[in-house]
Amino acid sequence: MRNAATPAILAILLAGCATTEATEVASAPAAPVSAASVGEKDAPDTMRWLYGSGEAAGASIQAWRQLADYAIAVSRQRKVPQSIPLGLPDVAGGIATPSCVAADGKMKPFAAVFDVDETVLLNTGYEYWQAYSGKPYVPEEWEQWANGGAGIAAPVPGAVTGLRRLREAGIAVIFNTNRNSDTAAGTAAAIEAAGAGPAVHLDNLFLRGDDAMGGRKDGRRATISAKYCVIAMAGDNLGDFADAFNDPALGVQERRALVARGEYAQLWGNGWFLIPNSAYGAWQKGTLDDVFPPESRWMPAEKTDAPAIMEKSK
Numbered sequence: 001m002r003n004a005a006t007p008a009i010l011a012i013l014l015a016g017c018a019t020t021e022a023t024e025v026a027s028a029p030a031a032p033v034s035a036a037s038v039g040e041k042d043a044p045d046t047m048r049w050l051y052g053s054g055e056a057a058g059a060s061i062q063a064w065r066q067l068a069d070y071a072i073a074v075s076r077q078r079k080v081p082q083s084i085p086l087g088l089p090d091v092a093g094g095i096a097t098p099s100c101v102a103a104d105g106k107m108k109p110f111a112a113v114f115d116v117d118e119t120v121l122l123n124t125g126y127e128y129w130q131a132y133s134g135k136p137y138v139p140e141e142w143e144q145w146a147n148g149g150a151g152i153a154a155p156v157p158g159a160v161t162g163l164r165r166l167r168e169a170g171i172a173v174i175f176n177t178n179r180n181s182d183t184a185a186g187t188a189a190a191i192e193a194a195g196a197g198p199a200v201h202l203d204n205l206f207l208r209g210d211d212a213m214g215g216r217k218d219g220r221r222a223t224i225s226a227k228y229c230v231i232a233m234a235g236d237n238l239g240d241f242a243d244a245f246n247d248p249a250l251g252v253q254e255r256r257a258l259v260a261r262g263e264y265a266q267l268w269g270n271g272w273f274l275i276p277n278s279a280y281g282a283w284q285k286g287t288l289d290d291v292f293p294p295e296s297r298w299m300p301a302e303k304t305d306a307p308a309i310m311e312k313s314k
Contacts, residue, residue: 043131046278051124057157059276063234064158067112067273068165071232075110075169083230084271085263086113086221087242095242095263098222100229111228112166113221115235116177116187118277120159120196125152127279146179147186155194156275163196172228174204176220176240181209216243236277241267246282252290 043052050056074081085095100108114120126145130137163173179187184201191199199205206220213219217239224230238245238259245255258264268274 044279046280047127047131050118050277050279051122051127056276056278060156061158063273063275064156064162066269067232067234068162070269070271070273071110071112071166071171072169074231075171081107081110081229081231083225084233085242085267086225086230086233087218087244088222088225098225098230108227108229109172110170111172111174111224111230112232112234113174113176113224113230114233115237115240115275116175116179116191118156118236118279119234119240119275120156120163120175121149121153121190121194122156123149123153125149143180143183146183146190150186150189150193153190153194155196160195171231172204174206174224174228174230175199176206176217176224178208178215178217178239181207183207215239218243232271232273234273234275236275237281237283239282241272252286253293 042048081100083098083100085097088096088098102108117123123145126142126149129135129141129145135141166173175191177187181201184205184207187207188197188199188201188205191197191205201207202210206224208215211219211223221230233241235241238255242264245258250258
């Protein structure tokens with residue numbers, strides 16, 4: 001059954017195709033843009049790759065298979081388990097690794113923590129609307145999609161199989177998303193309709209607004225780690241792993257270096273798994289000078305108009 005919000009979304013889409021009755025004006029009106037002509041324009045490169053390419057599907061399946069293999073192997077080890085670092089700072093300024101032993105001395109159950117958007121669910125419906133309309137991100141429209149996208153949002157390739165394998169191995173699945181808490185019902189419905197559920201708010205589904213930290217996820221990770229031994233974590237944005245990565249004071253190259261060096265670099269594929277998303281994210285900043293430091297730049301040699309010497313005289 002269609003969600004009640006779905007007709008509203010369709011009404012918005014169809015409104016762009018509607019024509020009004022002609023009125024007498026001094027000059028001829030501009031020809032209306034047909035739905036066909038809009039639909040035939042090229043999709044943005046980033047969306048074309050993420051939502052339309054086999055390469056993106058293959059990369060997602062690969063990441064999900066590696067994550068499930070890793071987490072299941074860790075859960076079967078015959079030794080005292082250890083949580084992965086959850087982005088929380090320790091007293092020495094490094095990365096804290098929460099204990100897997102509860103205050104009562106019992107072992108915490110295993111869990112894997114996941115972002116939702118473009119990690120578990122593909123927001124193809126909303127991204128289609130953005131590409132079709134040419135409009136930027138509008139919070140009210142996103143909220144409508146978050147509340148009414150159940151049955152339209154497809155699972156990320158590999159997610160349903162990966163989550164099923166984790167649950168069958170006795171590993172709890174926890175969702176930690178920056179969707180607003182007032183979309184909890186719609187978000188849970190979308191996760192379940194995509195075959196990735198169950199999802200229950202404040203049980204295994206945590207959202208922006210569940211604590212006082214806004215879009216920062218470290219607080220929610222701390223809440224989760226108080227109950228669970230987290231052995232794997234996945235997301236499409238670095239903030240899904242540690243708030244430190246999205247510090248606004250970090251420059252483009254500083255952020256990249258923080259990810260790729262030292263103790264953080266050891267975690268990729270070793271408890272932390274990044275799901276590809278080229279369409280949007282915290283990475284969307286950077287001038288040419290930011291992205292291409294001086295030592296990485298190249299230009300071809302300039303051609304001259306001087307004729308080539310074909311033969312030297314003797």
